[in-house]
């Protein structure tokens with residue numbers, strides 16, 4: 001795309017432009033029945049990648065079902081499902097190089113599953129046990145993996161979007177041939193961060209792909225109450241950025257669109273905006289009940305467009321997948337998730353000390369004092385804390401019986 005200044009062609013009556021003359025089509029290749037549209041462009045998805053994608057989609061479904069049930073049983077405090085949006089998340093991830101960076105929102109566990117995040121890693125984070133790299137300091141679903149080039153999830157919406165522009169600028173300077181994919185909801189795109197990120201990416205021509213999952217809702221707020229413009233795709237034009245709207249439940253279209261976006265980003269330093277039209281089939285989170293704000297009829301109409309079913313039909317049609325294989329895989333994944341969860345929930349909590357580590361090289365005196373007071377408090381009220389917690393007795397040498405702790409205990413709190 002050419003870089004230009006604003007057009008200055010004179011007219012002599014007031015002409016207001018509102019963008020209505022720009023029609024953004026929806027790119028789609030795969031029909032809901034799993035057959036490909038007549039006249040559809042080339043499909044580059046090969047068998048091994050297609051199977052890897054489908055396995056990750058199945059895994060994510062199984063994980064979501066099991067973990068929501070665990071939350072309902074009171075074993076887990078909170079959960080968020082990717083259900084219904086697996087094609088948008090996994091299809092885009094699969095079109096990247098595995099070393100490309102991903103900066104996501106919170107509903108994109110399918111991207112991690114595709115890259116090989118293990119069930120142990122999912123469970124240790126969800127249960128915040130002693131093996132959780134964040135030491136239980138994040139809510140469940142705030143995964144991250146340096147090895148898999150996946151930035152740790154942040155709860156405040158849209159923070160990852162300008163971070164992605166900055167990171168991708170670094171990739172451009174490093175000349176490593178990689179790009180960054182940032183994924184976010186249409187609700188997050190109402191944040192100023194979204195606009196700042198697009199503007200900076202366009203001005204500095206950085207290799208970043210902005211992927212908006214337009215799933216119809218920001219918690220209970222439907223898109224009709226979120227914005228008046230033509231979705232999210234149209235916003236790219238204000239920054240002279242290329243954009244594409246794609247059927248987000250069509251694995252083939254998401255894959256091809258992202259593949260081309262990656263080429264533009266890496267080879268031509270053109271950032272791209274992708275709007276994936278999809279639907280959040282489940283509740284916003286385990287704390288939400290959608291029956292208060294949307295109809296069963298609406299939900300059912302989207303169940304018929306389920307991205308898994310659609311891809312499954314395409315795979316079976318090509319003899320790349322079989323129903324028997326799916327039954328066996330689903331069963332074994334269910335067993336794996338359940339068994340791993342049982343182990344993770346029994347694992348010990350992180351050491352108490354980790355409350356004040358990781359930020360400063362040496363724990364500052366004020367934090368140390370607070371930790372001592374906490375220890376003293378727990379010793380005074382042992383019944384109010386988990387019996388399994390081995391925190392105090394395993395405190396590093398010099399910690400247990402620390403004079404400060406004794407002092408606080410005497411003083412009372």
Ligand SMILES: Cc1ncc(C[n+]2csc(CCOP(=O)(O)OP(=O)(O)O)c2C)c(N)n1
Nearest residue numbers: 107155156157185186187188215217218219
């Ligand atoms: C800055 C900020 N404001 C509000 C919230 C509360 N909040 C959490 S999720 C959410 C809805 C986001 O909707 P969307 O971006 O469309 O993502 P979806 O949940 O649909 O995947 C809101 C408002 C937040 N986490 N951060």
Ligand SMILES: [Mg+2]
Nearest residue numbers: 185186217218
């Ligand atoms: Mg949304």
